[in-house]
Amino acid sequence: MKKILQLTLGIVTSIGGFLEVGSIASSSQAGAGFAYQLIWPILLGTIVLIFLVEMSGRLAAVSKLTVSGAMRDRFGFDYFVVPLVTLSIVIYLVLAAEVGGAAFALQLVTGISYRWWAVPVALLAWFILWKGPFAVVERWVPLIGLVTLVFIVGALKLAPDWGAVAHGLLPTRPSHDKAHYWFLVVNILGATIAPYLMYFYSSGAVEGKWDESYLTINRFIAVMGMSFGGVLAIAVLIASAEVFFPAGMKLESYDQIALMLTGPLGSWGFYLFAASLFIGCLGAILEIALAVAYMTSQGLGWRWGQDEEPRRVPRFVLVYTVLLALAPWMIVLGVSPLAVTSLSMALTAATLPVAIIPFIVLMNDPVYAGKHTNGWIGNVVVVFTIVMACILAVVTIPLQLLGGG
Amino acid sequence: MPEEPIAVEQLLSRKVLDPSGKSAGRIEEIRATPSEGALLVYQYDLGPAALLERLAVGLRGFPLLRKLGIGPEHRGRCVPWDKMDLSDPHHPRITCARDELRPIED
Amino acid sequence: MHIVRDLLDKELIDVSWQHMGRIDGLTMVARGREQPRITTICVGGTVLTQRLPGFIGRWGSALVKRYGIRSGVPFRMPWSKVMRVDRVIRVDVNSDESGAMASSHWVRDHIIDRIPGA
Numbered sequence: 001m002k003k004i005l006q007l008t009l010g011i012v013t014s015i016g017g018f019l020e021v022g023s024i025a026s027s028s029q030a031g032a033g034f035a036y037q038l039i040w041p042i043l044l045g046t047i048v049l050i051f052l053v054e055m056s057g058r059l060a061a062v063s064k065l066t067v068s069g070a071m072r073d074r075f076g077f078d079y080f081v082v083p084l085v086t087l088s089i090v091i092y093l094v095l096a097a098e099v100g101g102a103a104f105a106l107q108l109v110t111g112i113s114y115r116w117w118a119v120p121v122a123l124l125a126w127f128i129l130w131k132g133p134f135a136v137v138e139r140w141v142p143l144i145g146l147v148t149l150v151f152i153v154g155a156l157k158l159a160p161d162w163g164a165v166a167h168g169l170l171p172t173r174p175s176h177d178k179a180h181y182w183f184l185v186v187n188i189l190g191a192t193i194a195p196y197l198m199y200f201y202s203s204g205a206v207e208g209k210w211d212e213s214y215l216t217i218n219r220f221i222a223v224m225g226m227s228f229g230g231v232l233a234i235a236v237l238i239a240s241a242e243v244f245f246p247a248g249m250k251l252e253s254y255d256q257i258a259l260m261l262t263g264p265l266g267s268w269g270f271y272l273f274a275a276s277l278f279i280g281c282l283g284a285i286l287e288i289a290l291a292v293a294y295m296t297s298q299g300l301g302w303r304w305g306q307d308e309e310p311r312r313v314p315r316f317v318l319v320y321t322v323l324l325a326l327a328p329w330m331i332v333l334g335v336s337p338l339a340v341t342s343l344s345m346a347l348t349a350a351t352l353p354v355a356i357i358p359f360i361v362l363m364n365d366p367v368y369a370g371k372h373t374n375g376w377i378g379n380v381v382v383v384f385t386i387v388m389a390c391i392l393a394v395v396t397i398p399l400q401l402l403g404g405g
Numbered sequence: 406m407p408e409e410p411i412a413v414e415q416l417l418s419r420k421v422l423d424p425s426g427k428s429a430g431r432i433e434e435i436r437a438t439p440s441e442g443a444l445l446v447y448q449y450d451l452g453p454a455a456l457l458e459r460l461a462v463g464l465r466g467f468p469l470l471r472k473l474g475i476g477p478e479h480r481g482r483c484v485p486w487d488k489m490d491l492s493d494p495h496h497p498r499i500t501c502a503r504d505e506l507r508p509i510e511d
Numbered sequence: 512m513h514i515v516r517d518l519l520d521k522e523l524i525d526v527s528w529q530h531m532g533r534i535d536g537l538t539m540v541a542r543g544r545e546q547p548r549i550t551t552i553c554v555g556g557t558v559l560t561q562r563l564p565g566f567i568g569r570w571g572s573a574l575v576k577r578y579g580i581r582s583g584v585p586f587r588m589p590w591s592k593v594m595r596v597d598r599v600i601r602v603d604v605n606s607d608e609s610g611a612m613a614s615s616h617w618v619r620d621h622i623i624d625r626i627p628g629a
Contacts, residue, residue, distance in 0.1 A: 434513055
């Protein structure tokens with residue numbers, strides 16, 4: 001029974017990883033700009049993520065090490081410092097974007113500017129981590145996060161052309177505005193395949209004391225959890241395509257995106273959108289803050305654990321405290337939340353190789369993966385992802401400049 | 406050998422030269438055996454790109470890459486402890502010619 | 512035993528099975544023509560920063576020396592304390608009493624305990 005409940009780890013990883021501001025923004029822009037043509041990057045990202053998350057869980061269950069711990073263990077500090085520094089910087093930007101998203105959700109509901117909400121949001125997140133054990137993040141976020149199902153309801157009510165939707169599952173050439181098309185592809189992939197998910201998930205597995213008996217449930221969780229997020233992102237795209245594409249609207253701010261559900265669901269739609277945006281972003285904030293604290297502590301050899309009392313893991317707590325203290329300021333200073341989001345997705349895509357390349361070694365090394373080293377499918381997916389990540393790394397900045405919203 | 410203690414982790418990746426100035430490789434691994442409360446160093450393994458080997462070691466079991474020539478083909482050489490001169494730890498030297506070194510056997 | 516593969520960067524566990532950091536460095540000595548011996552495990556301080564290349568390493572080490580808990584001096588433990596070498600290294604030391612957790616204790620006493628609700 002306990003193992004089934006671990007499905008919540010998958011769902012929360014998914015909500016915080018998928019239905020957060022980057023996915024909502026890029027899926028909305030994709031639907032508005034290209035109708036159903038851009039469903040395929042969401043599908044691709046989801047499939048890649050399923051494999052990567054499954055590997056993170058398998059690594060944790062077999063070696064009892066998290067991804068960062070295994071990286072330091074196997075490659076040494078000399079290598080580890082590179083992902084530690086680059087990913088921390090990029091993840092900080094993602095965190096700022098999520099704070100912006102949550103703050104904006106509050107602006108939608110209260111009318112008070114998002115700039116005032118940034119600090120309270122960060123404080124709330126800090127307080128949840130300070131007081132709550134891992135179970136709070138793992139159980140409550142998915143429960144409240146079920147509100148995001150509203151996107152599926154909305155998409156269904158809009159009665160899309162399912163034939164066109166199915167068509168969008170496969171890559172097609174953009175009918176117009178090539179640079180913007182590929183820019184969105186990069187953003188969607190960067191929003192979907194976020195490395196912090198793997199650090200969070202493997203740490204959650206170790207906190208949950210997984211062992212080899214969890215391998216099957218891990219596969220189930222990876223598939224169901226990530227698919228849940230993927231389906232939600234596609235629903236956002238569909239709703240946006242139905243509402244914004246016919247009008248030829250280019251989405252420049254969250255105000256506009258928020259109108260997506262008012263068609264099918266009336267004013268309820270507006271508030272439910274705000275609630276979904278808020279919980280998705282809050283989930284992401286919690287996950288990201290924990291992921292950085294995990295990555296730093298595990299890599300540098302500090303004691304860690306969200307289930308531990310703060311006094312026993314002081315440096316771990318210090319990391320997420322400092323991170324959350326620094327998080328709101330870009331938003332407070334008035335930087336556009338959508339711009340921060342876009343930049344953070346692009347940089348995530350650019351730094352993916354750094355995060356993914358260690359996987360090919362770790363998951364084939366029996367010292368860490370035991371008897372459960374990657375099969376050929378897993379290796380093909382990882383190699384494909386590395387190649388894709390390297391291409392993304394090269395094209396992302398030029399695309400950001402050429403095709404950026 | 407110097408009297409000053411040496412930081413082992415900083416020896417890694419240092420290029421090792423033989424008496425004629427030819428490069429014998431970089432220090433990749435150090436082998437030691439427990440003895441009387443310490444570890445007795447008996448061998449240094451040299452390789453083409455030390456820390457890159459640390460990445461590649463896991464790929465030994467990866468047949469495709471082996472076919473591409475990355476992997477055990479890049480066998481390095483081993484240096485017995487008495488042939489390594491660490492009087493200047495930043496510039497390790499071997500006391501025999503490079504070609505006299507045996508290849509690493511695992 | 513392979514030093515890089517089996518010891519360096521691996522987790523240390525103390526006598527009460529508590530996590531104690533990682534082996535950040537090891538010290539080797541030899542007198543004259545004697546066979547070199549690895550005698551000491553080093554944790555923390557400038558050991559890690561000195562593994563970084565070039566000026567990054569120098570700046571990092573300078574920062575740690577200036578602001579670090581023991582002015583950058585790492586925690587040192589003789590190899591004789593090692594009880595078992597496995598995927599983690601178990602040592603016959605009490606981590607909280609030994610000084611290994613000095614910076615952790617400092618953060619706890621000066622920052623964590625000062626937060627309301629600790």
